[in-house]
Amino acid sequence: PPDGGVLLAEAAARDEAAARELLRGVAALVPGGRVRVVDRAGTVTAAAWQEFLEHEPREQAEQYYVRIPDVAALLDLLRPLLWQRLTAAGADPGGRDIVVSTFGAHYRIPVLPEGLGAVVTGGPMQGPRAVAGAGVAPDQLPALLFGPHGLKGLSRMRPDVYAARQELFHALFPPLTADVLSFYLPY
Template sequence: MRIPDEGALLDALRPELDRRLASAGLDRTGDEVVICTYARHHRMAVTPEGLGPVRTGGTMQDPTDAGATAVAPDALATALLGSSSLHDLSATRPDVAPGPGEDVDRALFPRLTADVLTYYLPW
């Protein structure tokens, strides 16, 4: 699924992403979380109060060498909310690559399991 405005989605999910980082016990205060979707990249500063607002920039050459997590635009929703973690996706998709902060990637992009009722049950 393609997301028309990745920055807006990441900004809306910021409280959840912040909760994921905190639950993992990671203190990255002063660092930045950078997610590259190839056509754009998105930065969130890690502050004592949590993740800062999303700042969107242009393309990024060699995102993982620059400290970013690379996620193809059509894999971002799955990485954030799907049953495959970022590391699961990177094993099957060459356009998904964890950044140098493996612990941060595992915290922000975990494997989620849930059943979603997407149809109406008449009983």
């Protein structure tokens, strides 16, 4: 910035020690100068930098517009993670497939004894509750998969995001905090 300070944003670190070292390194670039930090609540860097910041963390969760060109391919890539979440939570799929409908199409993920099977794409499904599935407006699918609210939070904010088996789908789609590299700084 023209005032001679440095803006540190979109920072990510493996752990709090690395985050503190990153902040020290950036501050060393401008001895006696000012480092302005833009942090996101819930991230490793925000937790590590709290003692150095002059403000309270923002309450508003950050969200980004994300496009998913091939939902089935993405869900297929996420199967190992979804299986890990499912088993870690001890959520019982009850011998039924996992069904996620974006209303214009639906995605069925078979639950097998050793993991999740390949994603099968189907046509429009307006009532996914009838098959114990979840309904997610297509523009909210990225927020469900990558956002800070998870299914539980999104379903409170959006009537077009819901699930029949809430315990199962809350385990599959928890709130996530992550740093997203973008050209839009969160301030």
